[in-house]
Amino acid sequence: xxxxxxxxxxxxxxxxxxxxxxxxxxxxxxxxxxxxxxxxxxxxxxxxxxxxxxxxxxxxxxxxxxxxxxxxxxxxxxxxxxxxxxxxxxxxxxxxxxxxxxxxxxxxxxxxxxxxxxxxxxxxxxxxxxxxxxxxxxxxxxxxxxxxxxxxxxxxxxxxxxxxxxxxxxxxxxxxxxxxxxxxxxxxxxxxxx
Amino acid sequence: xxxxxxxxxxxxxxxxxxxxxxxxxxxxxxxxxxxxxxxxxxxxxxxxxxxxxxxxxxxxxxxxxxxxxxxxxxxxxxxxxxxxxxxxxxxxxxxxxxxxxxxxxxxxxxxxxxxxxxxxxxxxxxxxxxxxxxxxxxxxxxxxxxxxxxxxxxxxxxxxxxxxxxxxxxxxxxxxxxxxxxxxxxxxxxxxxxxxxxxxxxxxxxxxxxxxxxxxxxxxxxxxxxxxxxxxxxxxxxxxxxxxxxxxxxxxxxxxxxxxxxxxxxxxxxxxxxxxxxxxxxxxxxxxxxxxxxxxxxxxx
Numbered sequence: 001x002x003x004x005x006x007x008x009x010x011x012x013x014x015x016x017x018x019x020x021x022x023x024x025x026x027x028x029x030x031x032x033x034x035x036x037x038x039x040x041x042x043x044x045x046x047x048x049x050x051x052x053x054x055x056x057x058x059x060x061x062x063x064x065x066x067x068x069x070x071x072x073x074x075x076x077x078x079x080x081x082x083x084x085x086x087x088x089x090x091x092x093x094x095x096x097x098x099x100x101x102x103x104x105x106x107x108x109x110x111x112x113x114x115x116x117x118x119x120x121x122x123x124x125x126x127x128x129x130x131x132x133x134x135x136x137x138x139x140x141x142x143x144x145x146x147x148x149x150x151x152x153x154x155x156x157x158x159x160x161x162x163x164x165x166x167x168x169x170x171x172x173x174x175x176x177x178x179x180x181x182x183x184x185x186x187x188x189x190x191x192x193x194x
Numbered sequence: 195x196x197x198x199x200x201x202x203x204x205x206x207x208x209x210x211x212x213x214x215x216x217x218x219x220x221x222x223x224x225x226x227x228x229x230x231x232x233x234x235x236x237x238x239x240x241x242x243x244x245x246x247x248x249x250x251x252x253x254x255x256x257x258x259x260x261x262x263x264x265x266x267x268x269x270x271x272x273x274x275x276x277x278x279x280x281x282x283x284x285x286x287x288x289x290x291x292x293x294x295x296x297x298x299x300x301x302x303x304x305x306x307x308x309x310x311x312x313x314x315x316x317x318x319x320x321x322x323x324x325x326x327x328x329x330x331x332x333x334x335x336x337x338x339x340x341x342x343x344x345x346x347x348x349x350x351x352x353x354x355x356x357x358x359x360x361x362x363x364x365x366x367x368x369x370x371x372x373x374x375x376x377x378x379x380x381x382x383x384x385x386x387x388x389x390x391x392x393x394x395x396x397x398x399x400x401x402x403x404x405x406x407x408x409x410x411x412x413x414x415x416x417x418x419x420x421x422x423x424x425x426x427x428x429x430x431x432x433x434x435x436x437x438x439x440x441x442x443x444x445x446x447x448x449x450x451x452x453x454x455x456x457x458x459x460x461x462x463x464x465x466x467x468x469x470x471x472x473x474x475x476x477x478x479x480x481x482x483x484x485x486x487x488x489x490x491x492x493x494x495x
Contacts, residue, residue: 011220013219
């Protein structure tokens with residue numbers, strides 16, 4: 001069975017762990033560098049990107065995740081997780097992994113009262129395109145991606161799900177709805193032979 | 195009665211409201227009274243800040259009527275940090291709530307820490323686009339607030355005391371009541387709902403799922419990293435810290451320690467290091483020695 005770690009410092013890690021179990025993989029909560037050793041893929045949940053990044057930095061997780069990525073571990077970030085994966089964050093010097101060649105703008109849709117749900121079409125995840133209800137909460141916007149980044153879904157002409165090799169990022173929260181196709185796709189990504 | 199669970203029947207905004215509460219799990223929400231404190235909190239790793247004019251310990255000391263903060267002060271804090279900013283309105287003061295929504299705060303705390311504006315009714319929180327958090331001492335109070343539209347619950351504790359005993363008691367009381375509901379046959383749930391003073395549909399949902407339909411955080415009395423970790427070990431999903439940070443000797447250091455303690459709530463070796471050499475905590479008031487009329491947790495209907 002695939003083993004997927006969920007970074008559990010802060011944010012909606014419990015919902016991600018539930019989603020991972022629902023698609024038939026084993027979920028383990030990760031808080032220490034040594035807990036990265038036994039997993040096929042890691043999920044960084046939604047939450048506050050500054051807080052999660054700060055705690056990763058403080059407790060040696062930045063280095064450890066980089067080391068495991070170079071060994072082929074897959075990585076999936078949603079919302080705050082996607083921000084932490086981005087190479088460039090507009091107007092911010094916050095700690096980050098910076099592994100995905102894209103630029104993001106934090107809280108791009110406005111404050112909490114602007115948070116929303118929308119139906120979006122996901123293409124390239126599984127055999128057929130499908131629609132999901134996407135929940136955007138104080139969400140970031142992907143303002144630019146390098147040409148070798150695949151855009152799997154877009155909303156209002158901006159990418160909202162992107163993939164770059166074994167890296168997957170979504171600006172919304174697939175863990176908050178009942179459609180776990182994106183999690184199923186990530187588990188397959190994580191266990192595929194590189 | 196519908197077979198659908200109560201929280202699945204809400205209009206779409208319910209998911210974004212509870213969703214933000216989900217994002218705050220595992221975090222620490224700190225009371226701040228100015229921009230400098232807000233920056234200290236954010237730099238320490240606070241998950242959100244609660245903008246208010248005086249921390250609860252000072253509200254106690256000052257006496258008089260405690261009200262919503264000046265919008266100027268709230269706006270200053272919104273500009274100073276990128277993390278979510280919450281603010282408090284008085285119980286039942288729907289106009290203060292409307293003003294806070296107009297300011298674009300990320301969460302409204304309809305809070306017993308301020309002097310209640312209504313001694314019988316709370317705000318109809320479904321009416322608002324901004325999510326609300328409300329305090330509770332027991333399951334009935336929690337479910338009444340959720341029934342009114344609260345997207346997050348916090349057990350009250352006794353704010354501004356630095357004494358954790360009430361926070362522990364309220365959290366245990368809620369969990370005991372949930373376990374009891376789970377053990378009851380369905381025909382007893384209506385009478386149980388009557389006795390709890392809670393909406394029947396929510397009682398049925400909790401009996402089925404064994405948890406509240408919204409995240410349950412802890413507040414009121416956290417003064418040390420160990421206090422914060424205690425609340426998480428007892429089942430709180432995040433921790434509010436009011437006076438405990440900025441009434442201590444070294445707020446920046448203590449703020450960071452409380453954040454770290456919630457992240458590593460289950461790791462005594464790390465907690466020992468985290469608790470090391472933090473300077474004096476807030477001095478505090480023992481709740482057992484307080485006069486009944488000085489308790490603020492009893493506010494809420």
